Structure formats: C-alpha cells, structure tokens
Amino acid sequence: QVQFVESGGGLVQPGGSLRLACAASGFTFNNYAMNWYRQAPGKGRELVASISNTGGSTYYADSVKGRFTISRDNARNTVYLQMNSLKPEDTAVYYCNVVRGVDYWGQGTQVTVSS
Secondary structure, three states: OOEEEEEOOEEEOOOOOEEEEEEEEOOOHHHOOEEEEEEOOOOOEEEEEEEOOOOOOEEEOOOOOOOEEEEEEOOOOEEEEEEOOOOHHHOEEEEEEEEEOEEEEOOOEEEEEOO
C-alpha cells in the first residue's frame, strides 16, 4: 500500500530555513507527480508546490514563490521541499501527497516559524 515517511519539520526563527523530505513506497514513484500541501491552524489545506514525475516541471503557490523549492530523487523515491526565508505565516503542518485515482497523504510534519 502507499506509504509516506515525512521528516525535517521543526521550530525555526523567521528568516531561517528548513528542508522537508518525504520518502514514498508502495507505488511506482517515478510515474507520478508529487505535491506538498500545508494546513495552518483553523484553515483549510493549501497546495504549496508540485513537481512532475521527471522533475522537469514545477508549480508554486504565490505565497511561497521565490522562497521554496520542490525537488525529487527518483532513485530514492523521495520528494523534498527546501524552505528559505521562512515567515511566521508559513507555520503549518506540511503533508506530501500523490494522486493515484484518489488522494494519498503522509502523516504530516509540523513547521513552526517563531522568534
């Protein structure tokens, strides 16, 4: 079955950086685009970034464009989210996601940006 193991979240000061990782299993990773979503307290889940199956195409939400970078390593079945210049409004639980007919989600990793 589809499984994700997310890592890399934590507490960081404004202006700092974090790198999230999501290791996937249970499907042919290099056949699917991958997504990162986030959900802040009291808000809906928001698409942050997407990457095509080959890594040749990416999408970013306007709120993170120029600060976040999504990438993938198909040999390691892992997708990454490099987050720079973090702001307090980036505080959320971050989830990796794949759509294979239905949505599959990781367990989420907490990112807190606070001084």
